[in-house]
Amino acid sequence: MANKVVVTGIGLICGQAMSANELFERISQCQSSVRKNEKLAAYGVTNSACSFIDEQVLAALDVQCRAQGLPQLSAPALLAIYAAAQAIENADINVKSIERKGLFLACNKQSLEAEHLLGLAKHFDPTTGKVDLDMFMEMQRHEKQSYFHKRQDMAALVLAERYEFDDVVMTPGDACAAGGIAVGTGYRYIAQGELDVALVGATEAMCNYMPMLSFSILGALAPQSGEDPASISRPFDRARSGFVMGDGSAFLMLESEQHAQARGAKILGYVSGFAKQTESWRITSSPKDGSDYARCMSDAIADAGLSINDIDHINAHGTSTEQNDSCESAAIKKLFGELTASIPVTSNKSAIGHSLAASGAIEAALSIISLQQQLLLPTLNFCESDEDTAGINVVQQATPSKIKHILSNSFGFGGENSVLILSAVAE
Structure with a gap:
C-alpha cells in the first residue's frame, strides 16, 4: 500500500511577495505583481511588463549568502536558497538529521543577460x-x-551541501512543467517508500533581456501597447494576447504521513496524485482538441484514487496565450463534460505572470493555502470568454468555497505535461 504524502512546510518568493501567505493575500485582493521593468525598457524591449523581483531584493539575498560563506550565486540560486530555507523553517524540521531524504529542484537553462x-x-x-x-x-x-559560472544545477548543488542531501538529488528541466514534475517526483519517491522526506520546488529568474526578447520574437509575450502592465495578462479572456514573464521560487516540504505524525508535525495538506506525460505533437503547442492535456489530468485523478466528481477546483496552467487557453479549455470540457460549469477555475498567472519552471511549484503552494483557507483565488483581468473558452467557470473574485481536492495543471513547450492533485486535511 502506498504511503500517504503530506505537506508540512511552504516557502516562496515571487514578484513583490516574500512568502506564500503574502502572495496569497495579494492575489485575494486582486493585486497584481506585474509592472513595467524600467531596465528592460531602457534596453529597448517594447513589452517590458513582467512580474520581476527587484534588484535590491536580490542584492540583499546576495549579502545574506555571502555572510554565510557562500560564493557568488546566480539569481535563481539566490531565490531557491531563500524559499527553501523558509519551507524548512515553516516545517520545523532538522533536515540534516533525516537519513532517507531527497531534493527535487526544477530550473531551466539560464539565458544571457x-x-x-x-x-x-x-x-x-x-x-x-x-x-x-x-x-x-x-x-x-x-x-x-x-x-x-551560473549553472542550471547550482541551486541544487548548494542546497544539497547545506542540508546534506546525499541520497537523491534531481534538477528537472522540463520547460514550464518542471516545477510540477519536481513536486510530483518527490511525491512518488515517498509514496513508494523510498524516502521519508523530500524538499521539492523550483526556481526561475527570466525577467531579463534574452528571455524577454526571445519569447517576444516567438510571439508568446503579450504586447504592452500603452496599457496598464497589471491588466495585460488575461487568461481565458477573449482579449488575451500572450503571457507575461515572471520571476520566483517556491518549495514544499513533503513527508510520509507516518513520518510527519511521528515527529508531531503540523500537516498543511496532501499531495495525493500526480501524472507526467510527454507528447510528440509540436514543440510550441499541443493538439487543439485538448486530448493530451485531458489524458494527463485523467491519469492524475486516477493516481489519487479519485473520480472527476471529486475535483472541487482547477488551478489552471492558464498562460493567457490564445493557443494554451483554448487547448486547456477543450481538455477540461472533454474530461469533465457536464460537470465543467460547476468546477471553478483559477489562473494564478493573471497576477504573477508565467515563471516557467517555477510556476508549477508556486501554484502548488498557493493551492495548499486555498485548501487551508477554503478560499478560491480570483483570475485577474478576466471579463468575457470567446468561443473556445466559453463554458469554463473562471473565478473572478476571492470566493469562500468547500474545497477538498484541487487539480493543478502545468503544461510546457516540447510537450511536457504534468498534473498534481492536492488535497485538504480531513476535518
Missing part, C-alpha cells in the same frame, strides 16, 4: 563575421560575473 552579450560582442570579428568563443570562455573562467 544584456551585460553578457556586450562581453561576447568584444570577441566578434566583423571582417570574418565570427566570434572567438575560445577566447571568450577563457576570459570568462576568471570573471566572477561569468555566465558560465
Whole structure:
C-alpha cells in the first residue's frame, strides 16, 4: 500500500511577495505583481511588463549568502536558497538529521543577460563575421560575473551541501512543467517508500533581456501597447494576447504521513496524485482538441484514487496565450463534460505572470493555502470568454468555497505535461 504524502512546510518568493501567505493575500485582493521593468525598457524591449523581483531584493539575498560563506550565486540560486530555507523553517524540521531524504529542484537553462552579450560582442570579428568563443570562455573562467559560472544545477548543488542531501538529488528541466514534475517526483519517491522526506520546488529568474526578447520574437509575450502592465495578462479572456514573464521560487516540504505524525508535525495538506506525460505533437503547442492535456489530468485523478466528481477546483496552467487557453479549455470540457460549469477555475498567472519552471511549484503552494483557507483565488483581468473558452467557470473574485481536492495543471513547450492533485486535511 502506498504511503500517504503530506505537506508540512511552504516557502516562496515571487514578484513583490516574500512568502506564500503574502502572495496569497495579494492575489485575494486582486493585486497584481506585474509592472513595467524600467531596465528592460531602457534596453529597448517594447513589452517590458513582467512580474520581476527587484534588484535590491536580490542584492540583499546576495549579502545574506555571502555572510554565510557562500560564493557568488546566480539569481535563481539566490531565490531557491531563500524559499527553501523558509519551507524548512515553516516545517520545523532538522533536515540534516533525516537519513532517507531527497531534493527535487526544477530550473531551466539560464539565458544571457544584456551585460553578457556586450562581453561576447568584444570577441566578434566583423571582417570574418565570427566570434572567438575560445577566447571568450577563457576570459570568462576568471570573471566572477561569468555566465558560465551560473549553472542550471547550482541551486541544487548548494542546497544539497547545506542540508546534506546525499541520497537523491534531481534538477528537472522540463520547460514550464518542471516545477510540477519536481513536486510530483518527490511525491512518488515517498509514496513508494523510498524516502521519508523530500524538499521539492523550483526556481526561475527570466525577467531579463534574452528571455524577454526571445519569447517576444516567438510571439508568446503579450504586447504592452500603452496599457496598464497589471491588466495585460488575461487568461481565458477573449482579449488575451500572450503571457507575461515572471520571476520566483517556491518549495514544499513533503513527508510520509507516518513520518510527519511521528515527529508531531503540523500537516498543511496532501499531495495525493500526480501524472507526467510527454507528447510528440509540436514543440510550441499541443493538439487543439485538448486530448493530451485531458489524458494527463485523467491519469492524475486516477493516481489519487479519485473520480472527476471529486475535483472541487482547477488551478489552471492558464498562460493567457490564445493557443494554451483554448487547448486547456477543450481538455477540461472533454474530461469533465457536464460537470465543467460547476468546477471553478483559477489562473494564478493573471497576477504573477508565467515563471516557467517555477510556476508549477508556486501554484502548488498557493493551492495548499486555498485548501487551508477554503478560499478560491480570483483570475485577474478576466471579463468575457470567446468561443473556445466559453463554458469554463473562471473565478473572478476571492470566493469562500468547500474545497477538498484541487487539480493543478502545468503544461510546457516540447510537450511536457504534468498534473498534481492536492488535497485538504480531513476535518
